[in-house]
Amino acid sequence: MKVLILILVIVFATCTPYQPMFELFKQKYNKQYTAEEEAYRYRVFSQNVKKMEEHNKKGTFQLGINQFADLTNSEYQSKYLHPIEITRTGSTMKMSNVELPTTVDWRKEGAVTPIKNQGQCGSCWAFSTVGAIEGCVEIASKKLTSLSEQELVDCDSTDDGCNGGLMGNAMDWVAQNGGLCSESAYPYVAYDQSCKKSKCNSVSTITGHVEVTEGSETALATATADKGPISVGIDASNFSFQMYSSGLSVIPVDGSTPYWIVKNSWGTGWGIQGYIWMSKDRNNQCGIATYANYGTGCKSL
DSSP states (O other), X not given: OHHHHHHHHHHXXXXXXXXXXXXXXXXXXXXXXXXXXXXXXXXXXXXXXXXXXXXXXXXXXXXXXXXXXXXXXXXXXXXXXXXXXXXXXXXXXOXXXXXXOSOOOTTTTTOOOXXXXXXXXXXXXXXXXXXXXXXXXXXXHXXXXXXXXXXHHHHOTTSOTTBOOOHHHHHHHHHHTTOEEBTTTSOOOSSOOOOOGGGSOEEEEOSEEEEOOTTXXXXXXXXXXXXXXXXXXXXXXXXXXXXXXXXXXXXXXXXXXXXXXXXXXXXXXXXXXXXXXXXXXXXXXXXXXXXXXXXXXXXXX
16 A cells, blocks of 8 residues: 555656646747746646636636746746836827728638747837838738837837837927838847848838727727727736637627737737727726827838
8 A cells, every 4th residue: 555655656646737738838849948937837827727617617708828937926027027107299180070881800801911929038018019000001002011119128218128109209300200110121030139121122102190089988989980990099008908818808699799810929828819899988998098199100111
């Protein structure tokens, strides 16, 4: 009997519950650790998976393993989120009596580039800005071009590169500096470097930007339907956003809740192939309508 107990203890110690999942996670996301760090990351990973499992038993949306599964929520916020004070620089949107369509999905209209990945650089502001400009230029010119986020990271001195920025500032910079180069001409490297704008030619530009009425999801819906993809800032600090996999946070019995389709810049391994569905008209969920901007005078050069 003592031998049997000893064997069971050895098996338990060498085959912990989440070890196979952790090995697959490391392989999929190319995670490499020192021996000491690996023990810590495994503990964090296990704790996160347990929290996900508990949530998924009762949640209306699902959490899943992604590239952030080995980070505590504090580490995730420190690495990827950079809170900054909002300074409003654009004119405020004037509401029009536009009859809103039942659904709007600019991806189906060819106005959205594929999902991108900002890496460990706090450049979400640049990706959000560029995504809105890519969309409005396509709508104006019928030409979709992937534009350079790195140009904003390096050259927009009003903002702070990998340490954060504001989309309104970035749109002003684009309007005042002759537009943006293509992503292929000025590729993304996920770190701050000296400005190289003089080495490429701008291919798209705007003349300015407009801010959607603060806190109004009705105004945001009108802008989205009338202007195209809108640049929004949202509160992504909670654990459920960190580990989001699919679904809506609030779903009525008939499954007909309206929702926003939000493009993120964390690669296709996060969320729904890089997107998140957020419930619409739920008291400005995650502040989705708090700071929203779109470009004006969009054109291809």
